[in-house]
Amino acid sequence: MCGIVGLFLKDRALEADLGRLLTDMLVSMSDRGPDSAGIAVYRGHEDGQVKLTVQAPDPDTQFESLGEVLGAEVTRIDTHAIVTCAPEDADAVRAKIRAIDGLRLMSAGDAIEIYKEVGLPKTVAERFNLPTLRGTHGIGHTRMATESAVTTLGAHPFSTGSDQCLVHNGSLSNHNSLRRQLGRRGVEVETENDTEVAAAYLTWKMREGANLREALEAGIDDLDGFYTFVVGTRDGFGVVRDPIACKPAVMAETDQYVAFGSEYRALVGLPDIDAARVWEPEPATVYFWEH
Amino acid sequence: MQTLDVSAQGLREVNATLQAEPGGSNQAFEIVNPLGSHAIAVGLDAPIEVTVKGSTGYYCAGMNQQATVNVQGSVGPGAAENMMSGKVVVDGDASQYAGATAHGGLLVIKGNASSRCGISMKGIDIVVHGNIGHMSAFMAQAGNLVVLGDAGDALGDSLYEAQIFVRGEVKSLGADCVEKDLRAEHLETLTRLLAAADADADPSEFRRYGSARKLYNFDIDNAGAY
Numbered sequence: 389m390c391g392i393v394g395l396f397l398k399d400r401a402l403e404a405d406l407g408r409l410l411t412d413m414l415v416s417m418s419d420r421g422p423d424s425a426g427i428a429v430y431r432g433h434e435d436g437q438v439k440l441t442v443q444a445p446d447p448d449t450q451f452e453s454l455g456e457v458l459g460a461e462v463t464r465i466d467t468h469a470i471v472t473c474a475p476e477d478a479d480a481v482r483a484k485i486r487a488i489d490g491l492r493l494m495s496a497g498d499a500i501e502i503y504k505e506v507g508l509p510k511t512v513a514e515r516f517n518l519p520t521l522r523g524t525h526g527i528g529h530t531r532m533a534t535e536s537a538v539t540t541l542g543a544h545p546f547s548t549g550s551d552q553c554l555v556h557n558g559s560l561s562n563h564n565s566l567r568r569q570l571g572r573r574g575v576e577v578e579t580e581n582d583t584e585v586a587a588a589y590l591t592w593k594m595r596e597g598a599n600l601r602e603a604l605e606a607g608i609d610d611l612d613g614f615y616t617f618v619v620g621t622r623d624g625f626g627v628v629r630d631p632i633a634c635k636p637a638v639m640a641e642t643d644q645y646v647a648f649g650s651e652y653r654a655l656v657g658l659p660d661i662d663a664a665r666v667w668e669p670e671p672a673t674v675y676f677w678e679h
Numbered sequence: 680m681q682t683l684d685v686s687a688q689g690l691r692e693v694n695a696t697l698q699a700e701p702g703g704s705n706q707a708f709e710i711v712n713p714l715g716s717h718a719i720a721v722g723l724d725a726p727i728e729v730t731v732k733g734s735t736g737y738y739c740a741g742m743n744q745q746a747t748v749n750v751q752g753s754v755g756p757g758a759a760e761n762m763m764s765g766k767v768v769v770d771g772d773a774s775q776y777a778g779a780t781a782h783g784g785l786l787v788i789k790g791n792a793s794s795r796c797g798i799s800m801k802g803i804d805i806v807v808h809g810n811i812g813h814m815s816a817f818m819a820q821a822g823n824l825v826v827l828g829d830a831g832d833a834l835g836d837s838l839y840e841a842q843i844f845v846r847g848e849v850k851s852l853g854a855d856c857v858e859k860d861l862r863a864e865h866l867e868t869l870t871r872l873l874a875a876a877d878a879d880a881d882p883s884e885f886r887r888y889g890s891a892r893k894l895y896n897f898d899i900d901n902a903g904a905y
Contacts, residue, residue: 633794633813636756636774652734652755653715666734666753668774668793671813 390557391417391530394618394648396625396677402644407521411513413654414528418509420650421530424543425512426504428553428620431523433499438478440471441494441502442485458484466515468503497551499622504543525625527618529555535582546584549591551622556583557635557650560613586611604628604674618648624678633671640664646677686712700725720748740767759786762803778805787876797824800841806876816843825872827880835888843888844869846880854904857891
């Protein structure tokens with residue numbers, strides 16, 4: 389099954405509530421996916437710094453002197469750490485992170501932070517204190533594993549490009565051949581997970597010059613299987629379903645926000661939801677909002 | 680009118696209260712704070728009246744017999760699935776497979792219905808005031824599907840003896856589904872269903888679709904159509 393949620397704020401006054409609203413949406417989708425949960429949140433791009441989200445299997449030792457090793461600011465949150473550095477230092481910091489055995493780079497960009505772990509969505513939310521996060525938009529996922537193992541790296545969201553991320557409900561049938569094709573084009577896919585292939589496909593399309601909308605439209609032809617995708621970029625938020633559209637999806641829009649949920653239950657706690665325009669996204673149709 | 684509160688009492692107690700109504704009861708109930716929950720007002724078997732104040736999740740009013748359920752909101756996938764008799768009225772939109780496999784009764788959707796509306800319907804009458812999505816009435820066996828708006832792709836694919844009436848555009852017809860004449864008896868059926876569904880539409884504006892009956896028995900010459 390899997391449950392996916394997304395919230396894109398139009399009204400800046402709601403930014404302080406982003407984490408709380410998104411967490412409530414995420415936890416309401418627990419019975420669609422109790423294996424693992426994750427959230428990507430976008431915030432603070434105006435500070436001119438680059439952020440790298442890093443995960444460690446043994447954070448007590450691996451994060452202990454990480455700041456000194458990297459020469460960057462490190463903020464630890466449970467098994468994750470946000471490494472902040474100047475844009476000109478980002479490549480060097482990233483290379484140092486890659487060189488440290490066991491550390492995993494979850495995301496990189498001006499605004500994106502990713503928090504994901506194995507466990508019930510409520511537990512994951514508590515571990516990372518997700519309700520306190522503020523930001524402009526975010527997406528989340530509760531996983532019922534089908535295509536790969538229940539591990540932290542198999543949890544969503546997946547980020548394969550700067551400030552990009554994707555969550556998925558469904559399964560792809562051509563992910564192995566796509567993974568090989570992407571590999572030949574120099575696009576790295578780290579896990580056996582089908583969703584990461586979809587994320588990498590969009591990254592590749594955008595590297596080739598497509599914008600997110602064009603990349604999603606191309607994906608309708610090239611990605612075979614059942615899917616509802618919710619994607620985030622530095623300033624944008626997109627939704628697309630496959631042409632059969634058997635995976636559930638419901639959206640709501642008000643003057644203050646655009647929200648996505650696998651089920652309407654995920655949306656019931658949002659402000660003024662009774663007055664929102666609520667609809668089911670059409671199959672093979674790209675929906676996209678940008679700040 | 681008895682009020683049942685899903686957030687205070689829990690869904691199980693709300694449904695148990697409704698299901699405990701004895702045959703012949705015509706009690707009226709109001710369900711508040713549905714919170715998009717699944718399986719609200721399912722398995723009812725008495726001529727009671729239930730009003731749901733808000734939107735619901737999956738399978739609202741599924742397996743209904745005799746009861747009248749009015750949803751003052753939208754419904755998730757599988758509304759009135761396998762209904763046997765009674766009436767379900769949705770003021771808003773319906774998600775996928777509304778009225779699937781239902782044997783009888785009347786389902787009225789005042790907004791739009793999504794894909795697979797009336798899939799494998801077996802005797803239910805469905806009236807949709809708005810549009811319906813793709814693959815609606817797939818393998819539908821008996822009953823009537825009336826659509827005041829437009830229909831999506833592959834309408835009536837592999838259709839048996841259900842009848843489909845559409846006033847708007849049909850994006851495409853599924854395998855073995857063809858347009859048929861709208862005769863006096865069909866106008867009569869439409870007039871009755873439109874009135875029952877409180878729909879203001881002229882029966883003569885509809886087009887009727889039904890099975891070409893080529894796929895009933897396997898014939899190698901028709902293999903390509905399956």
